[in-house]
Amino acid sequence: MLLPVKPFALGKSRLGSWAGAARRDIARAVFLDTMDAILHTPEVCRLIVVTADPEAHALAAGAGAEGIHEASVGGLNAAARLGAAAAAGHGAGVRTDPVAVVAADLLALKPRELASVLAEASRHPRAVLADHRGHGSTVLTAQDPSFLLPGFEGASRARHAANGAYEIAHSGVPGARLDIDVPGDLALAAALGLGTHTAAVQANLPQ
Secondary structure, eight states, X not given: OEEEOOOTTTSOXXXXXXXXXXXXXXXXXXXXXXXXXXXXXXXXXXXXXXXXXXXXXXXXXXXXXXXXXXXXXXXXXXXXXXXXXXXXXXXXXXXXXXXXXXXXXXXXXXHHHHHHHHHHHTTSSEEEEEOTTSSSEEEEEESSGGGOOOOOSSSHHHHHHHTXXXXXXXXXXXXXXXXXXXHHHHHHHHHHOOOHHHHHHHTTSOO
């Protein structure tokens, strides 16, 4: 499992005018809640956090995840490719496991939802889960890490489908589809049940 994350100071930029100085706290909290949900999903045997942020590295290590350092902030797709290369291993005869990239801002993700998504994805060489707006993607999987082909950001749902990813049509995983881009997304997530870290930050945000 790959969890690319921007430096917290750069994350959630579209929340800046609303959240102000708390934007960094939101970015950190939603990362922690996403990571917690992944680590509590029994089907996930390995979590690799890819980031240029030393704090994110330390938090990942403290939670029992692996960390890969990005020399520079190259975007979500570059981070996913870096993580996929690490997951694939090197050299002839190296066994590779399926890989999945999960967005780092799924603040209402539940382990049972992620398990359900991974179970359906396992039936296909590559698979994608669209976000709640139906425009982007929150999960991308590949049975072979070498063929992950990440195309996140912007109209990534159509982009992933166009390059052969099976679209997971699962209506029972709202937390797995709900990434946070605008203030209203936080209210939607609260209705599903926020993770503990985001819930703590929410108490100090504008209402």
